[in-house]
Amino acid sequence: MPLLDELGRLSGVFLAVLLRFTFQGAHCELVVSPAGPTQVNAIVGSNLTLAVSFSGAPDPVVIWLMGDLPVVTWTIGSSVPPDIPENMRKVLKVEQNGSLTFVNVSLGFASNYTVKMTKSGVGNAVLSFTLKVFENIQNVTLSTQPDFAKEGTDLFILQYSMLQGVVEHQMWFFNDIPIKTNSHYLMEPRSLVILRPNRSDAGQYTVLLTNPFSSVTTHINVTVLYGPDEPVLEAHPAQPFYVAEDSLSLSCHAEGFPQPTVQWDFGGQMLSDTHKGVLNLTNVRTSQGGIYTCTVLNEKTKEKRQKSTNLNVYETPSGNPMCSVGSVSNVNLQYHCQWPGGTPQAMLSFPELSNTSSGTGNFSLTVPASDNLNRQTVTCLADHPVEQKNCSITASSPAQFLSAVRTTHDSEGKIVVTIYCVSDASPKAVVSWSRDSGAITSGTAYQISSDTTQLMMVDYNVSNFLLQNYTCTCRNPLGSQSREIQLQGPSVSNSILFPNQDGTVVTLTWEIPPTSIVTGFDIQMKGPDLLSTNHTGIQTRGSSDGYRTIQQKPGSARSTDIFGLEPKLTYQFRVIPRANMTEGVPSVVHIVGPGMENCSTECV
Template sequence: MVRRWTLTLCLILLAAVTESIVIEVVGPQAVVVGDDADLRVTYASSAKPHVMWALGDLFASWDIGDNSSLQISETFQQRLEVNTSTASIVILGTRLADSGTYTISLSALGERPSSHNISLTVYELITNVKVTVPTADIKEGDPTLTLTCTMTTGTWDALAWFKDGERISSNSHRLLVKNELILRNVVRGDAGTYSCDVQNPFNNGTAQESLQVYYGPDVPVVTINSSSDPSPERYVLVNSTVTLRCRSESEPPARYLWSVGESEDTSVPDHSVLTLTHVQLDQAGTYSCIASNAKLSRIVRKTTSVTVYELPEGEPRCAMVSIDSGAKLRFSCKWPGGFPFAQIQWLGLSRNLTAPSHLVQDEGSPEGLHQTNVTCLCQHPAATKICLLQPEAPLVVPSWLVLKGTQGKAMVTLKCQVTSDPAASIRWFRDRAQLASSGNVGFSANNSELHVRDFSIRNDTRELQLLLQEPAGREQAHNGTHRPPPPRAVSATTQWDSSLSVLECPPLRCGHFLPHPITCWDTALRQPLQFLEHPAGGSDVPTLHHHHQAPG
């Protein structure tokens, strides 16, 4: 019966608890170690509740308005200020160990109990931040490297790492763990200035340290420069100033040595720049740059070749001459000297021949080369030059001059103006017989003029023949081809008995039969000067025939 009434009373009491106690707190709280922490609480309750504070374990409790009910644990004795008319507390002279989550609980008859958490963080001011790097030498390729951020005192909420002013994020190469920065598989790019920045709500601190990573030397890069050569990596010319520069990535900076060829001799210039002033042919060869890093005890070598050329002398010289009695032309082209020798080649001839420095080439059937460009191509590794020749069949312009002498005697000059190169070989014939200097017959230095002294119409008027032996040609300028002016009528003067006569003659070309007689007419003396076609079976020589007719 008693149990039944007890159960009934409990049910009645529970039915009467219809509301919970309302609790409000100010938090979270942050204080500097040694300062007081005011954990203020307000509540709403229809009765005077029972108060309990816990930091994991219960450390204080009391009934609102009853000082005698206050109980404080030994941990907070003399460090806790309590106004029993409220639910708030003040922790005096906070310690770092006071940081944590505090729980306040209120309970009262007829109300549901309530509880609330308040976070308290006790900070120590940050002082003397320092970044620590390993004291041992750090080398490229080391598996790991750890940098540590420390401070003499301080509690931090945030810690950030920076490299050369840029914030570091955690990745596969850089790992952030608490106050450490771990670098995996160290590379030369890891060198730089690292800083650590720590903060809490009351102050912050920063520190930095330089990190040096040793590496190299890498295989050197050698460059060649010349004072006058456009492509010194291919060749340089004699007497130019050549500069070889060697560069190798290394920390500490590499030391450089130069050697010639593959020799191990290192007693050579110890600078990254090697200068060859007025380089000569015997300085061509293989140059090696040796880069060393004493810190890492490493040595590497890079070899390069210096090619020295010398241009041949001056400009190419080309010429042609007639050989084998005019049956052939001999072409000659020279560009002597130099290293290596220039390769000479004639373009436009029947054979494709090549020779060093000097090429002589004979060409048959020269008549087929008339007014054709023949080019001498001179090729040297440092330059290419040409020389042009243009074979030209001769242009023959005959004229004659009679000078009256005393006692009815006179001297007759027959002149053959021949435009040709090489010079034509000129011979004079009378009645098919070659004339020679004797008696009253004489010649100019090149046989272009025939002088007949004491000229007698009766004795000296014969059939004259002019023989030219010459395949032909004329040297031209490099930058173009000069062509002779077009054929035109020519005039010559004859003096006879103090009267002036004019001869008008068309030009002739040697080596061809005349299609019909060509006459030069002296209008004053009424005398023809005829050039006749050879009779059948005759030699290939133009015939000069002079008719005399007394003035009328």
């Protein structure tokens, strides 16, 4: 019995101890807490610690994750070294309390970090940190695309590039005024887009790039020309293929900050002659055509991406595409576009006219004439692997016009009258002629020019001028305009007399109606004869009571100078228009002399 009693006493003690530990385990909880900030900013090359503290269990297992990737595993207090990837051992260290220390931190360690602590029988605890690593921003440059803004284009881009740095914030200013995104400005990750630029956009643009450790301000002056994209891989100049001996550059960039580093590969060979992702190719050969692969490394995220582009070296068409519009039977419009040459030939189309019709090299599209096409600008898109160009043409009905009449002589001295009718129209208007109600055709009496704009009448009878009513009609598929021309006999519409300062010379000028038939002019004077020199060398002057012709001028003349006047005497001048032997109505009489001061017949 004493033995049984002793055993019972020991069992009770063991049971008490067991219950005690069971009770304590049921109420213990592993807790991990931050011993510093959970949002940490650091400069490249600095040392920092993501500090934690824990309670509730001794020597737990601590696991640090960079994103979803375990980077440190260790049992606190263990003599076994922490399990850290070999490529991170120079940077990552775990402290005795489970904190994670970074030595000479680099951009690649910027990430979200999670610490997990576990203890068998106690459970686990989790705590998250965010580490942002920055570089000082250096060598920021601003550029534009294209070089100059053109008013009326869709957009104009200001973009920056930099040698190094991580940008957290960017701000844009125009003439020192902050720019906000609106219907005119669009701010993208590393550029400012001006939508539909106009002349008021000219001025100084500034970009301010900042992070917690540095800031850089850069300016650029933008010039806007009045009147008038962004792939990951870009070619400068941007062309789908190039002509042999051309020079170009390939640039590779990716969205994100800072500007990613770039390595180019061609035909399995790394190309070392690159700078800031730009590969310069000078005097390219056809053998340089092929697949170029760009490997982009973002120094902030340490992620790599690859992208390829196919560079073709071919022949290119010369010059620019040319547009024209013609008439088919003066009923339909034929739009024509040509950009010949090149390999292959350019693909040409008129999208406003047809979504399905196109051609190469030389392309024509015939459509019915309609009011909708009158004064409507139609654009030809010339799509060639080297580049895309366009040209535009506007078809228009004939505009109102003025006719012109010219009078000349043929080799036999006969009067030749030519009427000109030209209307601004596209396609060019065809001119038809009629007299009274009858159509005029080329023959003996009438000759119509090959372009139909001139009607020529040979051996014109001026005596019948009152009966000469002609009509010219300019017509193209979009409409017509007519003008009636009533030819007039020789006449002067206006004349003016200008004496010189001392009264010895006068200048007589005159005009004629636009439809007047005139082959020449008689300049007549009444009064003392002009000063002349006789056979003895003595200057003499006679007199006459009637008008006499002192000069004869051709039909093209509109002024003459008359010399040898005596300032103290009175003279009368007039102009007689002539059509060969037919005289027209004289001009008004101009009187000059003492007290008259260049009077016309109204003075007397």
